[in-house]
Amino acid sequence: MISQQKSSNFNYRKWMKWSLLSMIGVVNGYATVLMCAKGEIPFALLTVVLTALALYIFGSNRTYAHRYIFPGVAGMLVFIIFPLVYTVGLAFTNYSASNQLSLDRTQAVLEQRSFQSGESYRFELYKVESGHRLVIQVDDDLLASDVFDISSPPSDKLLLSKVESVPGEKEKIKAIVQNRSNLAKVELVMPNGLEIRMSGLRKFAAKMPLFTVQDDGLSMLNNQTQQLYKPNMETGFYQSVDSEGHFVGEPISPGFVVGVGGANFERVMTDDGIKEPFFGIFVWTVVFAFLSVALTLAMGMILACIVQWEPLKGSSIYRVLLILPYAVPSFISILIFKGLFNQSFGEINMLLDALFSVKLPWFSEPTMARIMVVLVNTWLGFPYMMILCMGLLKSIPEDLYEASAIDGAGPIQNFFKITLPMLIKPLTPLLIASFAFNFNNFVMIQLLTAGGPNMVGTSEPAGYTDLLVSYTYRIAFEGGGGQDFGLAGAIATIIFLMVGGMALLNLKFTKTALEQD
Template sequence: MQSVQGAELLDSPQESSKLNYRKWLKWSLLGMIGTVNGYATVLMYAQGEIPFALLTVVLTALALYIFGSKKTYAHRYIYPGVAGMIIFVIFPLIYTVGLAFTNYSASNQLSLERAQTVLQQRSFLSGESYGFDLYKVENGHQLIIKADGDLLASDVFDISNPPAEEYMNLREVDAVQGEKEIIRTIVQNRSNLNKVELEMPSGEHIRMSGLRKFAAETPLFTLQEDGESLLNNQTNQLFKPNYEIGFYQPVDANGEFVEKPISPGFVVGVGAANFERVLTDDGIKEPFLGIFVWTVVFAFLAVALTLALGMILAVIVQWEPLKFSGVYRVLLILPYAVPSFISILIFKGLFNQSFGEINMLLEAMFGIKPSWFSDPVMARVMVVLVNTWLGFPYMMILCMGLLKSIPEDLYEASAIDGAGPIQNFFTITLPMLIKPLTPLLIASFAFNFNNFVMIQLLTSGGPNMVGTSEPAGYTDLLVSYTYRIAFEGGGGQDFGLAGAIATVIFLLVGGMALLNLKFTNTKLEQD
């Protein structure tokens, strides 16, 4: 009886109208979102931002499918997380890998059409130049051109808003009316005067070419009928796009590329050329291999030293007979509480070769002054020492928590067998800590493998290597080496090569993480 009444309530006109209203509201919102994002996608595509247009299409289609279908409506709660993963993880990764197969750089960052437009906007002085004066007359200003002893006057115009898209005709006059403006007025209004284009009685067009001269200007390049070739009107040299290097380059009568290309260039696909440069260019290959080995060594030492120091200190401060252990805990955690960039900059001053306190102390005690920033070995030692100081509190905190989980019965049984503290540490404490710490150690290794902030703030990768094609230093990690190629490269910001190295880093770190996880799982299964 109750179920029948419930069905009647659901079938009531009021309830039905409410459901229809919600359905209408939902589809109205979805339709509005789809329309707005669709319009945004068209704008992105029209401006050449194809990757971002595709990203918008994927996110919009996924949202409409999840919120519009009854089968997938239950997944609406995980959509924000999925969208965030696509935007901040998958898309940057795919975009970076895509850049690795292009010549994208500071010199090659336009589309072919945009490069054509920029080149066609260039001009050159193609005729005789003429002196001019600017006169203030009634209702505005007037330009007076001096040509072969004749005076040619322009129309009166508003100097604050000159006609930018129309030619002003010049007519011959016998005398000049008005007050001649001083040079300072011309300087102050130069940007507006540059917009003025005058037509001589002979039909020649002239523009401002100096503070006292007008001259005929002609577009430097003219687009040909094929839609790609550009003719240099000054030299009558034909330029064609070289799709191998992404630049316009002169061609000879046989259509072969000759001489030097001209900038700006355009983005083209280069296949695996950037990866081949990493493997074949000695100026990149040798520093890359050296930096890779150093990166692995640094990451391993960072994990091993911070773990060893943190674990030993955790055992000491957890020792019950130790007085004031709480004070020691607070003091040892302080390096972790202070922002790392502040600590790094302080250490940079302490290790100063001339005025740093560390060298002053070493010179007073042992008579030595190490070259921390100019000697490759000492620079790497300094980086490891500072990183150990910054990292050990984290490991100590982890070990302090895990020590609490070790049963006291194990130590009591060990004491009955006559084992001492050192034997207990290696037979009970260390094995019981390593297992739960293994995933965190893997994460720490990956973090230090890409510890960009540490290197950039302390040494900036220096001291620099000599004889490299791209900037590289002895303390550079792969991530800082990639950054220097992308933003400090001598041949222009080479984002394509940086993308290739970033892809290699991703594969290396991902491979090592998988091997570590596989090794960890195998060991846990055996235990």
């Protein structure tokens, strides 16, 4: 009896589990179909992978024990792997502000365009008892439409018929302006069969589609000029062709996304307007990251040694005061420093002017701007290094300092012979991590200088204090020739390879340190 009850409970749970998994599979499968229908193939693939992984882990007895790590794996796929793969994929396309659509969607947008193909007719709007009527004067004839509700324009075409007069009140231009969007949806048919639509606040005219897709499904004919257009699969735009099929003339926007191979990477290496600022920014990024690590380490280590010095009175107060910059949100500190360094009204220039009669161009001169950025970043970073060094100083055996004192060594000798070597070894992985962080310190640059002062003669916006990450952001969202996400993706891929190399170096040093310990 008891065994039968257990078997019944087990079957019920199994049935519930498979019902839930089946429901998840059906819902996600339907969502995948919708994504594919709208051309969102990457997101559809991500949904398929996550769904298949979930069904495999929760549906198999062999993998059911891994259910606890599924949220972490899913999060890694969604927030790390997918954005990385998607960004690398964009680097090999022409994806930009002008090229965002698929070829089919571009055709649909162009087909919606129209042009006035015939004579225009002045119209009047009359209010009658049961609604409104449109009235058009053609030579000596007065044509009036059927009655319609202006707040809900009819989906069918309205016939124009000849009338002697229109009973009702003529609406003023204000009413036409207020109902312009609804009137634009009204299509009238004249007695001769000509179809006309609203072409202005006072005019109706015959309109035709500007472009028509041809029998091959790709070419489009301009009905106004009779010029044939074909998709240029190299540039991602529709372009007119000559009698021999060669592309001529200007491209038509919007464009569509096409693969360009390594063209974006080639632009980084060959286009002088990109290559020169890129390599200049790369060198500055390395220098900035190195100086930030070196200065914050030096300042943090010296201050840690001072506050840990036993004869120093009130050391606990100094510790609290020196750690306070780390407790204040960095964006607040950056904005405060931006005001302090203001060239006209900042307190720093006011003090320099009072003492030395000089005002430094912190934001307009490249060298001064870079010095300012390094100084502010040092202030923001030294408390972290100081905290690390304070903890590591406790791990240094006192016997070493006692033996050094017997040999007659002073504080400076102790620092360079004992303290520094004992701290550098465990700090090395953290210093590499700090270097990688400062290599991509976007918030600091964006809030303080926004990359300025700007360079001149560049193909894409670039500044003297830009890091590679902020340079990429400006190309992606501030590009003068259109937001070039493909080029930004290429530079982001290069940055990823650089930072990935630093991460591998960090792991190597960490492993070596652990093995030696």
